[in-house]
Amino acid sequence: MKLKSIFILLLAFYLQTVNAQGPSAYTAEAAYDLINTIEPSPFAHTTHPDAQWFPSAGMGLFMHWGIHSVAALDPSWAMIKNCFWVKRDCPIATEDYYRLAEDFDPVAYDPEKWVLAARQAGFQYMVLTAKHHDGYCLWPSKYGEWNTGKYMQGRDLLKPYVDACRKYGMKVGFYYSPRDWADPDYAHVFPFQDNDLNQKRVITLTPEESQQKFDHFFMTVIGQLSELLTRYGKIDVLWFDGVEWPRVNTYPDKVHAWLRTLQPGMVINPRWSTNGKGSFGDYKTEEGSWRGHLPEHPKKVNDGEWWEFCESWSGHWGYSPLDKYRSLDQVMKLLIYARSYGGNYLLNIGPAPDGTMRKGYYTECEKLANWMKNNKESVIGTQAVPKWKEMSKYPMTKTDQAYYVHLLNDTLNTIEITGIEKPNQAVWLDSGEKLSFKYLEGKKLLIDLNGERSHPLDAVIKIYSE
Known part of the structure; x- marks a missing residue:
């Protein structure tokens, strides 16, 4: 019995050592x-x-x-x-x-x-x-x-x-x-x-x-x-x-x-x-x-x-x-x-x-x-939108829950995005301020910006998926 206990302890120590060392x-x-x-x-x-x-x-x-x-x-x-x-x-x-x-x-x-x-x-x-x-x-x-x-x-x-x-x-x-x-x-x-x-x-x-x-x-x-x-x-x-x-x-x-x-x-x-x-x-x-x-x-x-x-x-x-x-x-x-x-x-x-x-x-x-x-x-933890140029004039990233539209240096009144399902809401990512939008036939999304942007270099719009 004592020998069996010692063996089990030694085996446990070995496995612990190997696991700790990993690669x-x-x-x-x-x-x-x-x-x-x-x-x-x-x-x-x-x-x-x-x-x-x-x-x-x-x-x-x-x-x-x-x-x-x-x-x-x-x-x-x-x-x-x-x-x-x-x-x-x-x-x-x-x-x-x-x-x-x-x-x-x-x-x-x-x-x-x-x-x-x-x-x-x-x-x-x-x-x-x-x-x-x-x-x-x-x-x-x-x-x-x-x-x-x-x-x-x-x-x-x-x-x-x-x-x-x-x-x-x-x-x-x-x-x-x-x-x-x-x-x-x-x-x-x-x-x-x-x-x-x-x-x-x-x-x-x-x-x-x-x-x-x-x-x-x-x-x-x-x-x-x-x-x-x-x-x-x-x-x-x-x-x-x-x-x-x-x-x-x-x-x-x-x-x-x-x-x-x-x-x-x-x-x-x-x-x-x-x-x-x-x-x-x-x-x-x-x-x-x-x-x-x-x-x-x-x-x-x-x-x-x-x-x-x-x-x-x-x-x-x-x-x-x-x-x-x-x-x-x-x-x-x-x-x-x-x-x-x-x-x-x-x-x-x-x-x-x-x-x-x-x-x-x-x-x-x-x-x-x-x-x-x-x-x-x-940008961190996101996925590609490889065909974004067919959907929008602006580069896009996404997660399973949302799309992100990056406006870079553009200041606009309205942006148009096609090919996504009707969203719950759209907001400026950095402030959380809600943006009004229209969803039209052909999966066309129009977001109203009123000529404003939330950041001078890359203003990001977050579009929440339904």
Whole structure:
């Protein structure tokens, strides 16, 4: 009887421990070994309950931070000549760029301030660059030469960020670039001869030699990912940014099965290069250029697909202390159009090298927070109205109980919406003031505004469904 009781207690303790650890029940070492034995599986869109928050999240905050921040450089790309999106006449020499690791010392780092301001501004998830293409890791990794273990006495910059996100209910995301310009294996396929964007490298390796070097490089990548996905508990988003190693097997099916095993509820972006061997990613990414095509539907996105648009809030992707922020009007417009088509808006900021957030961040967050205070329900937790242009001149979002019409800069006497059932009432969302309306044949709704609007940038009308 006594032995049975002891067994039951031990079993209960084991189950409690496994459940408490959740996705991080693997150690980094066990995760590293697992890649050799796991059965590959073609990428399948996640159906895990813990991942279903993503399509209705609305807003995420992207943060590019690293050794490049010391000199306010565009991350990694500042080393490349003729890089048209880098606003520098003369790129920084590679040795000078990596020398910045000696001066990267964020003595004033307090991510709780970053996260709290973002949360109040309406951001629902954050994505921090754990490693960019330059190869520098913001944690003390056993793999690779460039990380805080070598240059910061083992300081881990990721854990305080993760802890802050959890404290304030923010979803946790890691950006991780598989390509590594500092890795000696990757040097054989680094695409730019003499660091010049206009001079493409001719790869002289045979296919067999290239695959052999990739396989060695791949295990470094797996080692780093093993640490990221086991040391910090549950990770909500993993944001890849290209393997960029042509004509080799990058093992996408194996990577997919491995990631799903380590972090079953994690949302994965599509930027693990498959070299034509199948699809990858739970959602699609749009970057930069879509803004110029508003209000058109993103061409690469089909109705019902998860997707995300990312762009810089101010300047280049990294620390840009001298650049102006996008106006609140520009930010609101992008957010509204993205939400009307069911996408998330991932807005980027580059923190300062000392660990503070760059000047203006808290002011801009406060502007967003003021609008979100009364209008948040119209963009966060909503669904797409993908055919809104057939129903109205104005972008729309919805929930199961209501439609939201976003007037942006328009001041009107009457608005017309077609194709919805007769509503119970229509109100200005921020004030609750009722609006008179007529419901006509052909499911035509006319709402009387009397030439007024409730907000100068985005006045939202809430239409209650019957």
